Amino acid sequence: MKQYEPHVVEEKRQAIWEKEGLFRVTEDTNKKKYYLLEMFPYPSGKIHMGHVRNYSIGDVIARYKNMRGYNVLHPMGWDAFGMPAENAAIERGVHPAKWTYDNIDYMKKQLKRLGFGYDWSREIATCDVDYYRWEQWMFLKMYEKGFVYRKSAPVNYCVKCQTVLANEQVVDGLCWRCNEAVIQKELTQWFFAITRYADELYEFCDRLPGWPERVLNMQKNWIGKSYGVEVDFLLENGEKLTIFTTRPDTLYGVTFMALAPEHPLSLSLAEGTDYEVEVRAFIEKAKQQDRSFRAELQGTKEGVFTGRYAINPLNGTKVPIYIGNFVLMEYGTGAIMSVPAHDQRDFEFAKVYGLPIIITIMPEGRNLDPNTMDCAYEGDGYLVNSGDFNGMNNRKAISSIIDYLEQKGIGRSTVNFKLRDWGISRQRYWGAPIPIIYCDNCGIVPVPYDQLPVVLPLNLEVKMVGRSPLSDYEEFYKVKCPICHGDAKRETDTMDTFVESSWYFLKYACPEYNVGPLDTKRVNYWMPVDQYIGGVEHAVLHLLYSRFFNRVLNELGLVAVREPFENLLTQGMVIKDGAKMSKSKGNVVDPDYLIEKYGADATRLCCLFAAPPEKDLDWSDKGIEGCYRFLQRVWRLVAERLDIIKGIKSTIIPKDNSGDMGLLTLRIHKTIKKVTEDIERFHLNTAIASIMELVNVIYKYLEKPRNTDEELSLLKGSIETVLRLLFPFVPHITEELWEMLGADMQLLRGAWIEYRQEYTIKDMVTIAVQVNGKLRDTFEIERDAKQEAIREAALALEKVKRHIEGRPVKKVVIVPNKLVNIVCP
RNA sequence: GCCGGAGUGGUGGAACUGGCAGACGCGCCGGACUCAAAAUCCGGUGGUGCUUGGCACUGUGCGGGUUCAAGCCCCGCCUCCGGCACCA
Numbered sequence A: 001m002k003q004y005e006p007h008v009v010e011e012k013r014q015a016i017w018e019k020e021g022l023f024r025v026t027e028d029t030n031k032k033k034y035y036l037l038e039m040f041p042y043p044s045g046k047i048h049m050g051h052v053r054n055y056s057i058g059d060v061i062a063r064y065k066n067m068r069g070y071n072v073l074h075p076m077g078w079d080a081f082g083m084p085a086e087n088a089a090i091e092r093g094v095h096p097a098k099w100t101y102d103n104i105d106y107m108k109k110q111l112k113r114l115g116f117g118y119d120w121s122r123e124i125a126t127c128d129v130d131y132y133r134w135e136q137w138m139f140l141k142m143y144e145k146g147f148v149y150r151k152s153a154p155v156n157y158c159v160k161c162q163t164v165l166a167n168e169q170v171v172d173g174l175c176w177r178c179n180e181a182v183i184q185k186e187l188t189q190w191f192f193a194i195t196r197y198a199d200e201l202y203e204f205c206d207r208l209p210g211w212p213e214r215v216l217n218m219q220k221n222w223i224g225k226s227y228g229v230e231v232d233f234l235l236e237n238g239e240k241l242t243i244f245t246t247r248p249d250t251l252y253g254v255t256f257m258a259l260a261p262e263h264p265l266s267l268s269l270a271e272g273t274d275y276e277v278e279v280r281a282f283i284e285k286a287k288q289q290d291r292s293f294r295a296e297l298q299g300t301k302e303g304v305f306t307g308r309y310a311i312n313p314l315n316g317t318k319v320p321i322y323i324g325n326f327v328l329m330e331y332g333t334g335a336i337m338s339v340p341a342h343d344q345r346d347f348e349f350a351k352v353y354g355l356p357i358i359i360t361i362m363p364e365g366r367n368l369d370p371n372t373m374d375c376a377y378e379g380d381g382y383l384v385n386s387g388d389f390n391g392m393n394n395r396k397a398i399s400s401i402i403d404y405l406e407q408k409g410i411g412r413s414t415v416n417f418k419l420r421d422w423g424i425s426r427q428r429y430w431g432a433p434i435p436i437i438y439c440d441n442c443g444i445v446p447v448p449y450d451q452l453p454v455v456l457p458l459n460l461e462v463k464m465v466g467r468s469p470l471s472d473y474e475e476f477y478k479v480k481c482p483i484c485h486g487d488a489k490r491e492t493d494t495m496d497t498f499v500e501s502s503w504y505f506l507k508y509a510c511p512e513y514n515v516g517p518l519d520t521k522r523v524n525y526w527m528p529v530d531q532y533i534g535g536v537e538h539a540v541l542h543l544l545y546s547r548f549f550n551r552v553l554n555e556l557g558l559v560a561v562r563e564p565f566e567n568l569l570t571q572g573m574v575i576k577d578g579a580k581m582s583k584s585k586g587n588v589v590d591p592d593y594l595i596e597k598y599g600a601d602a603t604r605l606c607c608l609f610a611a612p613p614e615k616d617l618d619w620s621d622k623g624i625e626g627c628y629r630f631l632q633r634v635w636r637l638v639a640e641r642l643d644i645i646k647g648i649k650s651t652i653i654p655k656d657n658s659g660d661m662g663l664l665t666l667r668i669h670k671t672i673k674k675v676t677e678d679i680e681r682f683h684l685n686t687a688i689a690s691i692m693e694l695v696n697v698i699y700k701y702l703e704k705p706r707n708t709d710e711e712l713s714l715l716k717g718s719i720e721t722v723l724r725l726l727f728p729f730v731p732h733i734t735e736e737l738w739e740m741l742g743a744d745m746q747l748l749r750g751a752w753i754e755y756r757q758e759y760t761i762k763d764m765v766t767i768a769v770q771v772n773g774k775l776r777d778t779f780e781i782e783r784d785a786k787q788e789a790i791r792e793a794a795l796a797l798e799k800v801k802r803h804i805e806g807r808p809v810k811k812v813v814i815v816p817n818k819l820v821n822i823v824c825p
Numbered sequence B: 001g002c003c004g005g006a007g008u009g010g011u012g013g014a015a016c017u018g019g020c021a022g023a024c025g026c027g028c029c030g031g032a033c034u035c036a037a038a039a040u041c042c043g044g045u046g047g048u049g050c051u052u053g054g055c056a057c058u059g060u061g062c063g064g065g066u067u068c069a070a071g072c073c074c075c076g077c078c079u080c081c082g083g084c085a086c087c088a
Helices: A006-020 A049-067 A083-092 A096-113 A129-144 A194-207 A213-223 A248-253 A264-270 A276-288 A291-297 A344-353 A394-408 A520-526 A542-555 A591-598 A600-609 A621-639 A659-680 A684-701 A709-726 A731-740 A745-749 A787-795 A798-804
Strands: A033-038 A071-073 A148-158 A163-165 A182-192 A226-235 A240-245 A256-259 A303-311 A318-324 A335-338 A411-416 A436-439 A443-446 A478-480 A487-490 A531-535 A568-571 A574-576 A764-771 A774-782 A811-815 A819-823
Touching (some): A006 A096, A049 A071, A049 A568, A049 A591, A049 A600, A049 A745, A083 A096, A194 A542, A213 A568, A226 A394, A256 A344, A276 A318, A318 A344, A394 A411, A591 A600, A591 A621, A600 A731, A621 A684, A621 A709, A659 A709, A774 A798, A787 A798, A787 A811
Antiparallel strands (some): A148 A163, A226 A240, A226 A411, A303 A318, A436 A443
8 A cells, every 4th residue: 555655645745736837817707706815925944833724724715715716816926025134135145126026936836846736927017127027117107096095194114124114014113014113204205195095084984794794893993983063262362263073062172272282373373472482382292202202191181281272163262272292283173172070181180180070961960060061071971061962862962063063054973084195105225116206396297108117127235224225326326307308216115015016916817918017908807816815914904905995096096995805814824833934922823834844735634624814823832743644544544445346436425215225325425515605704713623523434334345236336435525525625645535535536626516405315314302491311213303293302311201291381492403491380 | 991703522623504512633541463663453431420332411701691592692791812902
């Protein structure tokens, strides 16, 4: 008997797949398309277990859908721009390009060794000129349409990475990449106007039923939509001070106003008052406090009086205007009305500065007293101290007051978002150059389309200089203005790498297309992505950016769909000993080692079997041993009895469907059904478990000698079933065994196995018998037996009689083919 | 603080719409094969108690409730994880 040698088998199969071009696809309108995509890796050096898991899940689905007759696009590529390449260059003196392409070579080999079925003819690397040139094209189009603009703004800056970061890339005040504290810096930067789509991106969250709730919630949370009203307060000199509030029902309780330190009125208001010096100092101090510092202050309310007052438009009350450190310039109008009675922050501020508290919302059945309150009341109630609105429920009052304000022309209902525009300038080298030229005469000049691409020069030494290395490289930045032909300077910042990953899924449809950005016809054949699989860490980064970018490209007529990803699966992390794998913790598992020791099939199987895809997977070395053992068991099942089954015709619908053969037949069909349903809903771990059960049943079947043709046919049928069900999970071993059986390879790869419903049910069913809800016994009866027969059989059982103890039976509940519950209290 | 998600044996995890809790795997215990070991195969394995080849009680974070029946539904808590966080 041939031994199971994973490497021999795997190398052999992979060579065959390669030769046959098994995973190549073309657009075929006669077949239903299925676009399966896994998030492409950053070529950091080596594949890690997270990749193995992600791509193993994807490969099962891709192969399964293929077997179901879909035209499956399953591509792979490289998110190849980014800082680690640059850091490697600085640390080791390797050029980022060499480092990146070497890593791609190595990692591609790893992916091939794992046997993933990708259409490698569609491979893309985002650092290729032929990729990013079209990104520059898109940038120019977006610039024309006003989706890109340049402005000076306080931005997040990582000192260690020496570059600007988008809001999404700051996690708890730290850089998402290096964990260094992020500071605020005033810089002129390029921005993508993602906020233009804030509302649509938010609202469409409710129209993505194929996405996990968790991710949609995170996106909604990030976009942060809130309904409210802008209200104009008048200053004493007649000027307007506009604020935003979601609680117009508390307008009568306003006792002061608060402006953000950066608010344009902050300084001008105080000018000429006794408070000018103090205000100036406060604003200066606030400027020094960047975001992370402010976050640390959390709740410590500080402010300063401007010396000016505003008039409440509803009741004419004069209220003092303060500058407060807790007011954010970026949100709403940068100014707020303060209602200490009904807002905790205002309450705290009022306590510090001795400002009055006026109750305007009274909870039912309670009586609030401003003198004894120790926190704001933010709940519902009826209005008091509110003029004509007294007695009204506060929820109703919100709309009534808005109506009133709009009628009087002093307020407008408004929607506000937390989402900010996406800053895409990076002061780094290894990225796509921004196609812009600065000319002293003509200003900002976009690079003409016929001068694209702006090629990233490869012949320069990369150093850490605190600015883009390109800004030290004359050959790159010294250019002539396309308009006036005078001396001009090229933009030396590069684009955020998240720009590349915002449209790569479109490029896979037409990777070699190079006469325009995208071959729209092919893009529209494949789009949307039917199933996207990746880590949850991109819930608000990549996934939000891509939804935005796809919309822009939709408006440019490059793609027909609005939403790029129909269904999303976010797989959990691979952890070990309860912690994320990391070099510093020393708990990293190396895929190369696993493939070496157990083979690709066992490695894949283990990743799929140990936990359901969405959950975190706690890696255990014992787990893979178990999977390896199982594969050997499958191998022996075929190899040990090849001589007796090879020439036999196989079947899974035997003429004699009784006794042991009946049991095996039942199990075969039930397993096919279960595995099919489980794959459809991504319960891959239970799908594998049920195949294991089938294997156990086959071994049970083999405990007795099986000599007749009928018995052997069924045996062969059961074995073939195992191989076909297992194929998407462990393609190498199953193909090898299939070949040993001398069967048609197309049957294994080309078609999923179907079950027969009538074989998934038994003639006899086991009924559980409960007395007062407690299980007491079971009995067998023919399926779909009459209720009366079931009742009698149950009541006749010895154990049941004993537990009834002669008491009168009040009721008998019968669940057909399952259970009887006898109620006798 | 707000918004999500989760809590099941020694362990990873099953149980689709309320219907036999613990599938499958790991570990452990016992046995077979062996001079021995590994590998392999077979059997057992939630807890407690007892008159121990059986029977009873108990058991899905805690406390209530609905129901003939609750891991699953409802109410109130606890713990853990994730996201947002002075967003007016």
